[in-house]
Amino acid sequence: MSKTRIAFIGAGNMASSLIGGLLAKGFDAAQIRASDPGADTRAKVAAEHGIDVFAENEKAVQDADVIVIAVKPQAMKAVCQDLRPHLQPKQLVVSIAAGINASSLLEWLGTQQPLVRCMPNTPALLGKGVSGLFATQQVTQAQRALADELLSAVGVVVWVEQEAQIDAVTAVSGSGPAYFFLLIEAMTNAGVKLGLSHDVAEKLAEHTALGAACMAVDSDADAAELRRRVTSPAGTTEAAIKSFQASGFEATVEKALSAAAHRSAELAEQLGQ
Incomplete structure (x- = not known):
């Protein structure tokens, strides 16, 4: 776990909270990087957390073990399609975008990409959140453990076995x-x-x-x-x-x-x- 490399695509409030939580749990800043199109956002995250930041997503994901896509749902398709040529088969992708199912994400990313869908809630910004997670069949037990550790940095984690249950998670805790x-x-x-x-x-x-x-x-x-x-x-x-x-x-x-x-x-x- 100590050498796990994590890349964040999108460095807004939720990503920043996750980064802060990981650092508080003992991750080294050198293990974490982020990309964001906004220069001000990149500067803020770099100053606050001491991590490497990039304007280009493909630079952030290079050699990463886990890629957390933390962009607005409306931007998800374009971001995933742009990332697809730069992904490696064993890289775990974690989506925290609400309302986009695994089939759509895998169509944009590549059907064999290990994927975890996550539904966090806003108290995660204070480290008091609860997140519902769903893993596709390509996700290994080790990768499930990585996703669990990642989201546990900002609160409690629960897993669901059927993706449709993410809608119920959204209804109970997301909203x-x-x-x-x-x-x-x-x-x-x-x-x-x-x-x-x-x-x-x-x-x-x-x-x-x-x-x-x-x-x-x-x-x-x-x-x-x-x-x-x-x-x-x-x-x-x-x-x-x-x-x-x-x-x-x-x-x-x-x-x-x-x-x-x-x-x-x-x-x-x-x-x-």
């Missing part, structure tokens, strides 16, 4: 931070209507969300059991939970995530053309 932001926003506004200042209500909502998430992650009990433990019979929490459920809270969440998964599948069809 998921926005759902919690919406809940925090709604709780803050409700707190203001109940007489709190905006700053106080916002801090209460934010840190309640943070504490609850930490409890859920650290506890051996599942979320349903944790909810039961804090819901005293005939108490204030029960009154709120009953109101949520009477308004169809669970059905609303299921409908929302289904809409997100459906849209993810639609985008894959559109962007893969």
Whole structure:
């Protein structure tokens, strides 16, 4: 692992976070390089992380073991097609572009290229993300381990065995931070209507969300059991939970995530053309 060479195609915020996470885990800056068309972006990443940067993608991928393509989905086809003549058969390609399926990527890269699709989420920018990964059949166990190590640098990693499940990952975690932001926003506004200042209500909502998430992650009990433990019979929490459920809270969440998964599948069809 210590000699693994990683190339990033695109050096924006997500790539920079991954680079920082890898360096924090003990990777040497000499093992990592990046390319980006933006001179300012290249200068920023080089200054922040001390890695080699290039304007040309083909220079970045030379002799790399892992190639992370971190460009906007709309640019993915052109980038992959330009990379294709410069790839080696054993180089692992990791795509973190949302909404583009493996068949499209392999059509552009070459059908035998080992490929891992990754769906990270924005908390990865803080090292608190969760990423869903899918590997094509060309990916070896060693390469799966490399991809796991790479994405673990910015949070938790889960693997799915069917590519269609990436749409569900997108619905639950890829888009998921926005759902919690919406809940925090709604709780803050409700707190203001109940007489709190905006700053106080916002801090209460934010840190309640943070504490609850930490409890859920650290506890051996599942979320349903944790909810039961804090819901005293005939108490204030029960009154709120009953109101949520009477308004169809669970059905609303299921409908929302289904809409997100459906849209993810639609985008894959559109962007893969």
